[in-house]
Amino acid sequence: MSCLEIKDLTVRFRMPGGALTAVDQVSLSFCGSHPSAVEHDVPVGATRDPSGPYGRSLALVGETGCGKSVLALAVLRLLPQNAEVSGQVLFGGQDLLALSERELSRLRGDRIAIVPQNPSLSLNPVLSIGRQITEVYAIHRGERRGDSSGKAAYLLQKLGFDDAGRRLSMYPSQFSEGMNQRVLIAASVALEPQILLADEPTKGLDQDLKKEVIRELKLVTGSWDTALFLITHDLEAARTLCQSIAVMYSGEIIEQADTGSFFREPLHPYTQALRQSLPENGFQPIAGISPTLSEPPSGCRFHPRCSRVMEICKNRRPELLNHSGRAVRCYLYR
Ligand code: SF4
Numbered sequence: 001m002s003c004l005e006i007k008d009l010t011v012r013f014r015m016p017g018g019a020l021t022a023v024d025q026v027s028l029s030f031c032g033s034h035p036s037a038v039e040h041d042v043p044v045g046a047t048r049d050p051s052g053p054y055g056r057s058l059a060l061v062g063e064t065g066c067g068k069s070v071l072a073l074a075v076l077r078l079l080p081q082n083a084e085v086s087g088q089v090l091f092g093g094q095d096l097l098a099l100s101e102r103e104l105s106r107l108r109g110d111r112i113a114i115v116p117q118n119p120s121l122s123l124n125p126v127l128s129i130g131r132q133i134t135e136v137y138a139i140h141r142g143e144r145r146g147d148s149s150g151k152a153a154y155l156l157q158k159l160g161f162d163d164a165g166r167r168l169s170m171y172p173s174q175f176s177e178g179m180n181q182r183v184l185i186a187a188s189v190a191l192e193p194q195i196l197l198a199d200e201p202t203k204g205l206d207q208d209l210k211k212e213v214i215r216e217l218k219l220v221t222g223s224w225d226t227a228l229f230l231i232t233h234d235l236e237a238a239r240t241l242c243q244s245i246a247v248m249y250s251g252e253i254i255e256q257a258d259t260g261s262f263f264r265e266p267l268h269p270y271t272q273a274l275r276q277s278l279p280e281n282g283f284q285p286i287a288g289i290s291p292t293l294s295e296p297p298s299g300c301r302f303h304p305r306c307s308r309v310m311e312i313c314k315n316r317r318p319e320l321l322n323h324s325g326r327a328v329r330c331y332l333y334r
Pocket of ligand 1: 332
């Protein structure tokens with residue numbers, strides 16, 4: 001069983017005028033073959049049960065700028081130099097934040113892989129598709145490129161490319177955006193990672209391409225026994241691909257639940273508003289604007305937008321506690 005456990009992760013950026021906290025004491029975990037979950041009646045992060053009911057795919061959802069992509073990059077230590085990261089990211093008994101760069105690079109792209117946000121920027125335009133996939137085998141397994149081209153063609157075929165052998169010699173500019181996204185997914189799963197971290201894989205894609213990418217990720221998690229950590233603003237993608245969902249708002253987790261409960265009966269007023277913004281509920285916009293990470297509101301960070309705000313909400317930050325087997329950060333559930 002391969003678990004990824006994020007404990008009290010905080011990310012601050014040193015800025016010219018001070019510091020900005022993008023991720024604030026986030027604790028999350030899930031496992032490759034078994035789920036993890038929060039326990040009843042304890043603050044999240046205090047005790048965890050890796051055989052809990054949440055499932056082996058976790059979506060971290062939230063509006064743009066809430067800190068979720070920063071969290072994803074922090075897990076793999078891909079943040080810029082002005083980031084200060086504290087907490088732990090445990091995987092296979094090791095804290096990824098404490099490994100040397102050499103030790104980490106052996107894991108990254110091998111046992112933990114990432115599908116980055118933007119295929120056009122992530123693929124090298126002057127290298128063939130085949131070269132970019134076989135590179136993974138060369139770096140992590142020491143295989144000669146010629147020896148792994150058959151595996152690269154098999155991956156492309158598995159991800160829906162016809163005439164996959166011929167495609168290997170083509171370049172990203174000869175592929176559509178959706179095809180390049182599939183190439184990135186192929187390169188990410190080449191070594192059958194235990195955890196696949198997909199950062200906004202549907203962002204900026206039209207509806208048809210979104211469906212295509214979701215279908216490929218579903219195929220990957222089904223075929224390779226790979227656990228998915230999906231970072232997305234796209235609730236439909238989260239619903240289709242993941243067994244549990246955590247909601248991030250202004251740098252902190254405000255609710256976590258299994259996917260069925262999340263859509264059936266969201267608890268936090270922000271999560272309820274998110275659900276109401278879905279097409280099936282008439283695209284009802286969420287009132288107010290997202291706070292900036294540089295100036296989060298006092299108390300409950302959602303209080304300026306909350307229709308059920310109470311006096312206590314304005315000054316005291318609610319803890320993330322369990323309610324009926326789910327985690328929620330809101331005074332309505334005390
Ligand atoms: Fe609304 Fe208060 Fe709950 Fe925050 S803690 S979501 S302001 S009711």
